[in-house]
Amino acid sequence: MNNFDFRTVPHLISQIGAAKQLGDIVTQHYPGVKRVLIVTDGGFLKTGLIAPAIANLERCGLHVSVFSEVIADPPEAVVHQAVGNAEKLQVELVIGFGGGSSMDVAKLIAVLTGSTQALSSMYGIGNVKGQRLPLIQIPTTAGTGSEVTPISIVTTGATTKMGVVAPQLYADIAILDAELTIGLPAKVTAATGIDAMVHAIEAYTTKHKKNPLSDMLARQALTLLWGNIDEACSNGANLAARQAMLLGAMLAGQCFANAPCAAVHALAYPIGGIFHVPHGLSNSLVLPHVLRFNAPSAAGQYAELASIIAPSAQGSAEARSTALITAMEALAQRVGIETQLRQVGIAEKDLDQLASDAMLQTRLLGNNPREVTRDDARAIYAAAL
Numbered sequence: 001m002n003n004f005d006f007r008t009v010p011h012l013i014s015q016i017g018a019a020k021q022l023g024d025i026v027t028q029h030y031p032g033v034k035r036v037l038i039v040t041d042g043g044f045l046k047t048g049l050i051a052p053a054i055a056n057l058e059r060c061g062l063h064v065s066v067f068s069e070v071i072a073d074p075p076e077a078v079v080h081q082a083v084g085n086a087e088k089l090q091v092e093l094v095i096g097f098g099g100g101s102s103m104d105v106a107k108l109i110a111v112l113t114g115s116t117q118a119l120s121s122m123y124g125i126g127n128v129k130g131q132r133l134p135l136i137q138i139p140t141t142a143g144t145g146s147e148v149t150p151i152s153i154v155t156t157g158a159t160t161k162m163g164v165v166a167p168q169l170y171a172d173i174a175i176l177d178a179e180l181t182i183g184l185p186a187k188v189t190a191a192t193g194i195d196a197m198v199h200a201i202e203a204y205t206t207k208h209k210k211n212p213l214s215d216m217l218a219r220q221a222l223t224l225l226w227g228n229i230d231e232a233c234s235n236g237a238n239l240a241a242r243q244a245m246l247l248g249a250m251l252a253g254q255c256f257a258n259a260p261c262a263a264v265h266a267l268a269y270p271i272g273g274i275f276h277v278p279h280g281l282s283n284s285l286v287l288p289h290v291l292r293f294n295a296p297s298a299a300g301q302y303a304e305l306a307s308i309i310a311p312s313a314q315g316s317a318e319a320r321s322t323a324l325i326t327a328m329e330a331l332a333q334r335v336g337i338e339t340q341l342r343q344v345g346i347a348e349k350d351l352d353q354l355a356s357d358a359m360l361q362t363r364l365l366g367n368n369p370r371e372v373t374r375d376d377a378r379a380i381y382a383a384a385l
């Protein structure tokens with residue numbers, strides 16, 4: 001067994017309705033704190049699902065500010081604007097309340113507020129100096145797992161994204177409350193849920209940091225996600241299925257925070273960067289084609305996961321691995337999301353740029369069980385077209 005290092009968020013609360021008690025949770029754990037900042041996006045704020053949490057914070061005597069300017073693929077300017085607000089308001093605690101983008105911005109606000117370090121010097125791995133404000137994360141989609149990862153992705157140019165990866169980005173508390181996810185449309189539920197399954201699958205087959213804790217989490221994550229995704233899509237008000245999805249996505253987040261993702265994510269990023277396709281859908285579009293490419297190197301591990309996703313599959317490791325890939329492909333068809341790149345506006349002429357951009361994702365490609373060349377990447381995109 002390899003040596004390994006495993007970290008995660010120290011305090012997890014999985015409880016339907018927990019957000020309504022957010023003020024009690026904050027005052028219990030941070031009795032000296034008076035001014036809190038909620039970081040979210042305008043769309044989620046409009047749903048009204050955040051109102052009971054704010055009401056409870058105020059009832060507990062806390063001064064609440066809301067920063068709701070987060071947008072998908074958040075640019076650096078949004079982070080700077082948020083930090084400026086937080087400093088002016090002398091915020092003492094940050095609460096990320098939303099999808100991956102809101103939680104990623106919340107992480108950076110927590111480390112940048114009151115710090116003299118520039119954001120531009122934090123990109124990369126382990127470059128954050130000093131401490132951060134107390135940080136609570138509350139996901140409103142079951143997908144990114146950002147509530148338990150030490151990663152924040154920021155858009156730095158027209159299409160380029162940079163990541164800050166540092167232990168300071170692990171939150172103090174993550175809260176999973178299915179009442180916040182009941183309004184998610186079926187297709188968003190499907191794409192984000194498949195993204196979470198990709199986190200588990202890629203962590204399970206990652207080349208350098210595969211470890212027994214992440215393996216265990218990946219299996220349990222897939223059991224929960226696979227077992228509940230159809231129900232969560234077709235009956236979005238089923239709170240038990242929604243809570244299971246949140247828990248599965250969180251477990252997958254814990255696992256890929258320690259056993260990182262690989263070529264599915266590397267090939268998905270340019271689809272999001274250039275064509276603004278949401279992260280979950282970008283992953284789902286290339287997933288079966290990357291798995292087929294990887295199968296010669298990873299069939300044994302895919303066959304192990306097939307015991308969860310395609311339990312009736314029999315025969316050789318190759319046959320069970322193929323059953324896993326077919327089952328994931330059938331899931332995307334069944335839940336009605338796009339399954340071909342051409343359906344999101346990508347054409348043959350775009351494949352060269354996609355392949356070149358994917359090759360820049362060296363941090364991810366280095367984890368892939370099979371080496372990916374530029375020609376391989378282009379062939380995978382062509383298969384997905």
Ligand SMILES: [Zn+2]
Binds near residue numbers: 196
């Ligand atoms: Zn992902």
